[in-house]
Amino acid sequence: PIKVKEGTQAGPGILVTGHDLMDLWDLLKQVEGTAVKVYTHGEMLPAHMYPKLGGHPNLAGHYGGAWQDQKREFAAFPGPVLGTTNCVLIPPESYRGRLFTTRTTAVPNGQRLVDGDFSAVIAAALEGAPCEEQIVGESTIGFHRTVLLDRAQTIVDAVKAGQISHFFVIGGCDGAEKGRNYFSDYAQATPPDSFILTLGCGKYRIRDHDYGEHLGLPRLMDMGQCNDAYGAIAVAVALAKAFDCGVNDLPLTLVISWFEQKAIAVFLTLLHLGVKGITLGPNPPAFITPKVFAILQERYDLRLTGSDAQADLRLAMAA
Structure with a gap:
């Protein structure tokens, strides 16, 4: 960093x-x-x-x-x-x-x-x-996957000790249309014992707020470009392996903004890997018709961003 x-x-x-x-x-x-x-x-x-x-x-x-x-x-x-x-x-x-x-x-x-x-x-x-x-x-950046993976055991121990309540991945491709304040509202409502991983230009919706530190680390960790979504996946897989569970069993919530093709590629990759419970917004991609969305909701628990970010956050924490 x-x-x-x-x-x-x-x-x-x-x-x-x-x-x-x-x-x-x-x-x-x-x-x-x-x-x-x-x-x-x-x-x-x-x-x-x-x-x-x-x-x-x-x-x-x-x-x-x-x-x-x-x-x-x-x-x-x-x-x-x-x-x-x-x-x-x-x-x-x-x-x-x-x-x-x-x-x-x-x-x-x-x-x-x-x-x-x-x-x-x-x-x-x-x-x-x-x-x-x-x-x-000035801002702190540089939480490349290698940095987080080097501290994986420390993170696992902190979760087991009840010191970390949740991880959030909040980022993706940003845009100018209304409704994108959802992501800043969501990030600012996250509990003080949680961490936020961000990447892509969606980080600019949330990076100007002071989230403070937890366990000696900044609560907001910038992992890099939208192309570095691979890094977020690698960290999630490593944590799941350390906990001897699946990625979907981790205290992890993905809140992803989308705008264009790269974000769609990342989204389809996550589905291919079987990641469930993704919140996507502020509007669904054009190819997600009501029937397609119904299938994705059934198979992958796909959710769209709502009108109340704090209410969505409470649901994620209760899951």
Whole structure:
């Protein structure tokens, strides 16, 4: 786990959004020896937990939140923005000339880079307006599955001793439509002797609240990108093995926000693994028709987010 500064430092800067950590690494290598600072945005935040990336002198911190806020955040960031994967919106005139994308990621009238040469982005940072010194805080990230698995026995012992009441996985793909405050309401209502694992851009719905610590660990543990859902599964399987039970027998509740295809892939993976009792929302995917939902409800105890997050939480704790 590592603390990451949020905001900008004085001088030229580049903002990197998306998911591709190799693009970030290639950019960092190309800005070595310059005054250009590189900042992560959105799902690139977990880059800081990897020593090789987080320890690079040109990686300066994190700026901004989830993808749906990028039109406001990119307009306010003075330097160029590099979009590495699909979570990039069609840019307005205010920053269209500063937005670059990589390979198959593209926007109309955008500047697409196809060969990993980021010299145009670096030149735009050096020639454009610099960032101001504006550090707005810091956050702790980096609860990679290896970190949690290293402490698995400690966690198991604490559960057996009655020191941990429940685990919640609250995260997924975020969006802008109404109803997503459900996830922040749910997280803030969790009991003080429980832990929340989060991943994906859905973390931005819940990460600004201070959940405090329990047993010397922060109650909110950021496991990484939406792609790191594998890590949450690995931790759950390891805990089930330690308790000599099934994953569905653990004091574990999954509250997942969905928006697009990656989240659907994760959801189908969880069903294939036989995980039951998932709460999904704020609306069901389009393919979950009433008849399909009835089957999933019967076989997997699938639930949709309701209108009262605290009532849903009480049901989960009583199960």
